[in-house]
Amino acid sequence: MIPALLIAAAVLAQLALQPAAPQPAAPTSLQPPGLHDSIPAITLPGLIYAKPFFPGATYDAAVPTPDSVLGFPVGSRPANHAQIEAVIKAIAAKSPRVKLFEYGKTHVGRTLYYAVIASPERIKALDELKADYAKLADPRQAPAADIDALITKLPALAWMAYVIHGDELSGSDASLAVLHHLAASNDADVKTLLDNLVVVIDPLMNPDGRDHWLIDAAHSRTKQPQVDDQSLMHSGIWPSGRMNHYLFDMNRDWIFATQPESRGRIAAVRDWNPHYFMESHEMGSQDSFLFMPAREAINPNHSPSTQKWVAVFGREQAAAFDTQGWRYYTGEWNDDWYPGYSSSWAGLRGSIQNLYEQAAINVDAVRRPEGALEPYRESVHKQLISSMANLATLAKNRAAVLTDFVVERRKVMSDDSAYAKRTFAVIPTANTTRLNQFLDLLTIQGFEFTRAEKPFTTDALDRLGVSRPAQAFPAGTILIPNRQPLARLLAAMLEFDPRMSPEYLTTERRELLRFGRSKIYDITGWSIPMLFDVETFQLAAFPTDADAKPLTFAAPAPSKPTLPETTVGYAINGLDDRSVAAAARLMERGLWLRLSLKPTTLAPDALPRGSVIILNKDNAHTGLNVRTLTAEVLAELNLPAAALKTGWGEGDLPDLGGENFPLLQPPRIAVLGRNPASPYSYGQIWYTLDHVLGARANYLDFDSAAFADLRRYNVIILPDGTGPKLADRLPALKSWVESGGTLIAIGDASAALATEKGLGSVRTLEDSITKPEPFIQAIIREYHGLTESVAANTGYDFAPRTGDQAIQYPWDGSTADKPSDDELKRRDEWRKIFMPQGVILAARTDDRSFLTVGSDDRQSMLPVLYTGSTILLAPAGQAPVRLGVFQPTPPKPSASERTPSEPTASEPKASAGGPAGAPSSPTAPKLGWTIAPPNHELRLRMSGLLWPEAAERLANSAYLTRESLGNGQIILFAADPNFRAATLGSTRLFTNAAIYGPGAGANQPIKP
């Protein structure tokens, strides 16, 4: 037992030392010798929080206390990763109730741990326990009676996951106190708890972020206390410690599993199948404390059963706070629509979920509006009381929770489950890297899938939500039945278009109109088949004639592959995403390459557009061994190549010596980062170049880059966030582009360039709302450029001879009733209120642009995630990717023709261009600022919430533009193409731009 007074004394002693108390890895003190030593730190009233964490508890003295390992009272200030590691190892070494597991390494190399705490007997038999939990999670594994017997004897499993946002500190310190208490308490209540529970504690999910933040905070340390939450020690420094090393928000990554920390965690949770899952966070310093339940919108795949329990846990947590007199709330800003938050993901796996959000104190204390101080240790105490309250609720309800867990699993796999009526079918693609990434994600999540050995035909629904009767599927189609133990998570990740309720949509719309703000916390569409751009269909039944078999993964290629000798050269299939990485790495080794801009067949090899060509002739003068170097790079990337036998393109197809095979130039990339760049945008670029491509790039400080020698680079990338600070950089960037540079901008950086005072001729919608005609004409011209044909036997009769044959202009009538400029602006301001939070839109791609190579085998339609507020209008031929795909206006479907999974009209229509089934009209339908071709509609929304007003702004705007300027080019992305490293379809556009840009889109001088 540690009396309160003792704690107070210890905290006071610590405060007296503070800030002199040493903390490994970072200096925390300013301690000059001499005169100044005599001036003590100020003691503010209320700075010390001395309440004991576990009043009256008695402990096994053999188990070390966190205080003894840390050298300061646990919770009095944040421990760093090394200190946390030391505490959990020390406790695990001495407590028979604890076993420590490593589950991964961070990017920087810090080890990730979870501790299992259970009764000593159970700790000795953890593998058996794990196997029993697996049976509850998949009741097919055992007879019902056996499962029921397990329910009566098994403890419930709580997964307590602390601090995924590295600068939300208090949870980790609380976790050390909780761990010690459970590991060492001699008291009956803890023993009873462990009769009913197994507790897993992950004390720190984001070690890189936490240590990053603590080091920054140490550098901002003052001798006197800091209680102003606007000061540097509280606010942090760009990019803060929220994210991991590559600046990913790992609390969004559970459904994408791109980061090593997430991958380790997902595997660990999959191993144990917890019944309760909690994630701890912090929020604004002046806030109070939030826990679950969440409020609408709640993802429809969450089960009513877990939702019911979430409320039970919340009530008892509230009661625990009431005994302390602490303020708290539930719901308010906390929705549960996006499934990639920690507890949402776990909830969809069947765990009762919870989220703690404590007001961030960070260090010392924070002065509140009423004048009181909230000390850091109090914030730790709230996390701790919450943890213990939830564990008590779980222990008390052990049998009922386990019963409901199993009932729920049986329900989702029953015949009358909605999930039993859906199978996802993924068409195989030559983009092996992409397909493997998709299958890897299914595998790590623990989903079941098979491969069709035979072709089959069945009715299907495509990703646009369009019914495809009797759709043919080839052998090799991946089949993912939704009827499986993890049905809910699978549906949440893969389904095309979940719907918010009309009641919620009403609330959201009123919120937008009244307060100009959305109630939605994250993106509204994330369907993996769309973000990954793998061509996927939904089937109403599992195709029994497909001869589906479990999929066996191909053995890795031999480590020392050889390529056959050839006089011509080699080609790498451009459909594979890794062909871009191969190009970057081959150029890094000094080889000269070409890119194919049109599909061709150099017999016997059919080469899709975007193939990378390595010619002996281009490289003969370098003295490099083309064959050996190519084989080495292919081995690094596990890619095949064809040995070309000829440069002769079959028939009219391009030959190797012509203009369709430009010479690539080695990219020398600079990314302008740090303030004011968005850390996410910057991090995603950094990760994509560094990890996805494995390419060298240079990462510059935005401010210092004003004085940098830009001639070193031929590609400069401006992340989202840099837009507002770009104005004074434009003259330098302009002359750099004109001399041959490739300038790539994203989001608001694109918006800053797309103005009268910017660079080039692309404009934002705001800039052009009163004069959109040139951009409308561009769309008409592009459309006719793809669709016009001259009728047979026309001869030259179409040429006017008498002058009386009037030319029909395709925009006739479209501008007849143009409103005044004021009205146009007023309408756009109104539409702006409804801009989306992150929605997946269908885009059409230009098959003659080097930027779109690699996306040709999938419906000529590219799903892109639109975020932010940049809307770009582009002149004809300058938009390789435009938002929306034109489709003939279909006849209005009767109710019986609707498939069950099709929308039922509660939400704004996906398409624009007049109601479906409207009488055909020779004039072009109006779509906000733009138009659609006569008798066509524009399919725009694929997944997520898109109000019709916003659709009218986004329709036909450019997602990606490219324009020559002097010898160089400007490439603008309206939204972030590398979002969370999960938007693989649009990431390919970005990697094409960065690696192929200097050769395929800019002119480089011959150096005589």
Ligand SMILES: [Zn+2]
């Ligand atoms: Zn957080």
